[in-house]
Amino acid sequence: SVNISILIVAVVIFLLVIHHNFLSLSDFLRRELSDPSPLGLQPIDFIPAAPQRLTDERSDKEISVVIAASDERLGGAIAAMNSIYQHTRSNVVFHIVTLNDTVDHLRMWLGSTPLKNMRYRILDFDPRVLEGKVQVDPQKADTFKPLTFARFYLPNLVPHAEKVIYVDDDVIVQDDILELYNTPLKPGHAAAFSDDCDSTSSKVAVRGAGNQYNYIGFLDYKKETIRKLAMKANTCSFNPGVFVANLTEWKLQNITKQLEKWMALNVVEELYSKTLAGSITTPPLLIVFYKQHSSIDPMWNVRHLGSSAGKRYSQQFVQAAKLLHWNGHFKPWGRTASYAEVWEKWYVPDPTGKFNLIRRHSEAYEAK
Numbered sequence: 001s002v003n004i005s006i007l008i009v010a011v012v013i014f015l016l017v018i019h020h021n022f023l024s025l026s027d028f029l030r031r032e033l034s035d036p037s038p039l040g041l042q043p044i045d046f047i048p049a050a051p052q053r054l055t056d057e058r059s060d061k062e063i064s065v066v067i068a069a070s071d072e073r074l075g076g077a078i079a080a081m082n083s084i085y086q087h088t089r090s091n092v093v094f095h096i097v098t099l100n101d102t103v104d105h106l107r108m109w110l111g112s113t114p115l116k117n118m119r120y121r122i123l124d125f126d127p128r129v130l131e132g133k134v135q136v137d138p139q140k141a142d143t144f145k146p147l148t149f150a151r152f153y154l155p156n157l158v159p160h161a162e163k164v165i166y167v168d169d170d171v172i173v174q175d176d177i178l179e180l181y182n183t184p185l186k187p188g189h190a191a192a193f194s195d196d197c198d199s200t201s202s203k204v205a206v207r208g209a210g211n212q213y214n215y216i217g218f219l220d221y222k223k224e225t226i227r228k229l230a231m232k233a234n235t236c237s238f239n240p241g242v243f244v245a246n247l248t249e250w251k252l253q254n255i256t257k258q259l260e261k262w263m264a265l266n267v268v269e270e271l272y273s274k275t276l277a278g279s280i281t282t283p284p285l286l287i288v289f290y291k292q293h294s295s296i297d298p299m300w301n302v303r304h305l306g307s308s309a310g311k312r313y314s315q316q317f318v319q320a321a322k323l324l325h326w327n328g329h330f331k332p333w334g335r336t337a338s339y340a341e342v343w344e345k346w347y348v349p350d351p352t353g354k355f356n357l358i359r360r361h362s363e364a365y366e367a368k
Contacts, residue, residue, distance in 0.1 A: 061090045063181045064164040066157055068125075068147035071102040075333050075347060075355040076169040078109055083173045083346040085118050090178045094120040095158050097150040099127075105352060112351050123157055125150055133263035134280070135270075148281045151240065152259045155247050162248055167323075168241035170306060170331055172343055175322040183244045185294045190249035192294035194301035197236035213237055215290075218283045220273050225265065231290050238293065240285050241327055242301040258288045303327050309336040318342060 065084060069077035081094055098106055103122060110120060127146035136144045150157065151166045158164050165181055167173075183192050196213035216233035219226050250256070262284035266272055272283045302321035304312065306328030318324065318339055326332050332343035333355075350356075 061178060061181075063088070063090050063092045063177060064095060064158045064161040065092055065177070066095045066097065066151070066154060066164055066166045067169060068150045069096050069098045069102065069106055069169060070145065070147050071099070071105060071354075073169050073331075073333075074102065074106060074109065075350060076331065078115070078348050079333075079343060079346040080167060080169055080171050080173070081118065081120075082115060082348055083171075084167075084177050085115070086346070087173055088176045088178055090176070090181075091119065092177065094118060095123060095164075096120055097123045097125050097147060097157060099147065100124045105354060108351055109348070112348060115348060129153070130263075133260055133267065135267045148279055151243075151281065152256055152284075154245050155251050155256065158247065162246070164245050164247060166240075166243050166245060168325065168327070170326040171242060172324045172332075172346055173322070174319075174324065179322070180242075180244060180296065180300045183294070183296050183300075185244065185246050185249075188249065189292060189294045190246050190253055190255050191289060192244045192296045193238035193240060193289070194242060194296050194298055194303075195236045195238050215286060216273070217275070218273050218286055220271055223269060223271050225269055226271055229287065229290070231287070235290070237282070237286055238289070239301055239303055239325075239327070240279075240282055241303070241325055242296070242323060244296060255288060259284045262287050297322070299323070301325055305338055306330045306332075309338060311338045313339075 065081075067077055067080060077096070081096075084092060084094075096106065103124065106122060110116070110118065125147055130146055130149055134144070134146075134149070154164055154166065163181065165177065185192050214233065214237055215231055215235045218237060219231075219233075221227060221233050262271070266283070272280065299320070299322045301323055302313070302318075303325035304327060305324055306326035307330070308328070309330050313321075324339065324342065326337065326339075326343070330337045332340045333347070337343075
């Protein structure tokens with residue numbers, strides 16, 4: 001009878017343990033499903049499946065593409081997505097990062113032809129995640145673009161993907177993006193970029209900084225923190241406006257935390273070059289990926305189309321490029337831009353009328 005009592009007690013304890021674990025698991029799952037992301041990156045909208053006709057026409061390969069979409073540049077993001085969608089047979093899923101006040105405008109634009117059949121997910125980016133990591137001049141607060149840092153948080157944006165493509169909003173794709181997606185990354189590399197020394201046409205003279213294609217153009221080598229890194233000042237920089245990321249490696253190496261560390265250090269020590277002409281998102285990427293990144297085909301990031309209003313490439317070269325990038329001040333939707341006619345082929349008019357092509361309006365004015 002003693003043994004039976006012990007057995008009963010053991011069974012009761014066993015059942016209580018199982019019950020406790022079940023409750024803990026349920027609570028964990030409930031938190032996972034309901035708790036907001038610590039980064040404020042919340043999915044707002046998602047079209048889960050393309051129509052059957054399109055599914056039959058396209059391959060089974062799913063490609064995740066991340067793009068930021070600010071309201072004042074929304075036409076650029078729309079044109080970029082349209083060019084990608086029209087050039088690929090793969091099942092592209094766009095992860096569109098934006099601010100909350102842009103969501104309605106974006107959703108209405110995406111609902112128009114020929115974009116209504118695209119698969120997409122809209123994510124709201126909370127600028128508060130950048131507090132203490134970016135120095136914002138109060139007099140120039142309106143020029144601060146928080147969405148430029150969305151690329152630092154790729155695993156939070158696309159948590160279940162093993163690999164993603166990130167593109168800026170000022171690009172046009174002219175070939176199947178599956179080729180870019182299949183860029184081989186070396187073991188241990190979390191990303192592949194286009195190096196700024198990959199062709200002589202990529203070298204852009206910047207007033208006061210010489211050629212903006214090496215590390216000294218972005219980092220202040222007078223600072224001890226930078227010198228201690230032992231990074232050669234003449235090392236080729238790379239362009240972070242288009243890249244392929246291996247998110248498995250990204251998570252293993254905690255790339256996001258590394259980037260945040262250098263952002264925060266810059267706020268305290270001002271580590272970036274004083275003559276910096278490029279985006280302030282580039283320096284921390286250059287540090288974290290120093291000699292630890294693979295390369296993409298240069299034709300998949302033919303850039304500097306926005307560095308001047310003049311045409312720096314031949315028409316044949318522009319036609320052969322797989323991806324055109326208007327990085328620089330002269331955007332293809334602006335008053336003056338090179339190769340704007342190429343960009344306009346993929347532009348989808350804004351159904352709300354909010355986004356206006358300044359260039360078109362100025363030409364119409366001049367024609368009167």
